[in-house]
Amino acid sequence: MKLGFLTACLAESDLTDVAEWAADQGFEALEVAGWPSSDERSHIRVDRFDDAELERVRGVFTRTGLALSSIAYYENNLHPEHGPRVNAHVRRCVEAAAALGCPTVGTFVGRDPGLTVRDNLKKAADVFGPLVEHARAHGVAIVIENCVMRSWHPDGYPGNLAYSPELWEWMFTLGLKLNYDPSHLVALGIDPVAALRPHVGDIAHVQAKDTEILPGRIDRTGFYGPISGEKGWYRFRVPGLGRVDWTRVIDALHEGGYTGVVSVEHEDPVWSGTTAKVREGLRIAHGTLRHLVRG
Template identity: 80%
Template sequence: MKLGFLTACLPESDLTDIARWAASQGFEALEVAGWPSSDDRNHIRVDRFDDAEHDRIARIFAESGLTLSSIAYYENNLHPQEGAEVNAHVRRCIDAAAALGCPTVGTFVGRHPGLPVLDNLKRATDVFGPLVEYARQRGVEIVIENCVMKSWHPDGYPGNLAYSPELWEWMFTLGLKLNWDPSHLVALGIDPMTALTPYIRHIAHVQAKDTQILPGEIDRYGHYGPISGEKGWYRFRVPGLGQVDWTRVIDALYEGGYDGVVSVEHEDPVWSGSTERVQTGLGIAYRTLRHLMPG
């Protein structure tokens, strides 16, 4: 296993600087943000991926010695108006990943908020069948993060239909893989370990994020959270500052044969607000996880 992080937490930094800092701190991999150029999470410019951009990214990883674990573009592939463009950008991410020898592209299933879940799953089958085949032909796997994305639904219901093991099993029938993140399971009342062990062979990437339960708040809001759709009774933290038992998680991954990248996804509000604070948060995550990992 290798330890890395998702670069989206440092949108103001150049990928060259991120890679140099990451290598100097002992990280071994980067999951690189690949949103369109109009978004500040665009450390790789997949929407203008020419020979110069290919050479720029390849040189950064060659010089730093880091592994490019995944190209990240987490958007709603079932959006009623924007879905087709999201699908097209996923294809651009796949093309860039194939050219760079990157094994995975990460995205969300998403949801049409005006349709029932079963109707959404039918639409998703039509959307992801061709995307998975497009990726397969280029030697790339599509990984889906099990994030709930409540903010995508007007009533705060799940906006990404990949949040539970029941839905993972549906995803696997399409050839999709899992970018497993235990923080979202804690927020749904699902035991991360129970939801991990049976599915390790379907996991192609791991995101490391923690969840802190705020005392007393769930008794006011319940698991669905406030009517505003916000979290309300929990918040995301860097690994080591929440409820996830990382010793058991890493041990189970190792025992189950997972030998890929564990990528810290930094969404910790305490360690945010400046590059220095984000880097401090990443350092906390590193110290929590590194000594647990073989190699």
């Protein structure tokens, strides 16, 4: 395995600075943000991916010796209005990944909140069939993160239909792979290791994020969280500052034969706000995981 991180947390830095700092800290890979160029999180100009951009990005990874584990574009592929635009950008991410020798593109299944779950699954099969074929033709796997994305549904229900092992098994029938993130399982009451073990062979990428349970909050709002704007009963932290048992998670990945990248997804509100604080959060994550993620 290799240890890396998702670059979106350092949106204010260019890719060269992010990669050079990552290599200096002992990281071995980057999962690079590939949103449209107008989005501040973008570190690869996928929508303007010409020969110059190819050489720019390739040069960064050649000089630093880092691996490019995935191009990340996590948006709603089933959105009733914006879905086709999202689908088209996923295609561009696939083409850029293939040109760069990157094995995966990460996105969400998403959800159309105006449809039932059953109808959403039918829609997803129609949407992702061509996307998976396009990716397969380019030698790239599309990986889906198991994030719940409650904010995408007006009533706070799951907005990304990929949050449970039951849905993972459905995704695999479409040719999609899993970008496994244990933090979301903790927030759903699912044992991350029990969920992981049967599915290691269908995991093509791993994100490392932790979950802190906030004392007393769930007693007021219940499992589904607040209906008002108040804070929920958990928050995401960098690995080592929450409930995930990283020794068991990484051991299960090793035992199952996973040899890919473990990519820190930094969404920790304590270690955010400035570049210096984000970098310190990434250092904390590195200290937690480095002795577990062995090449």
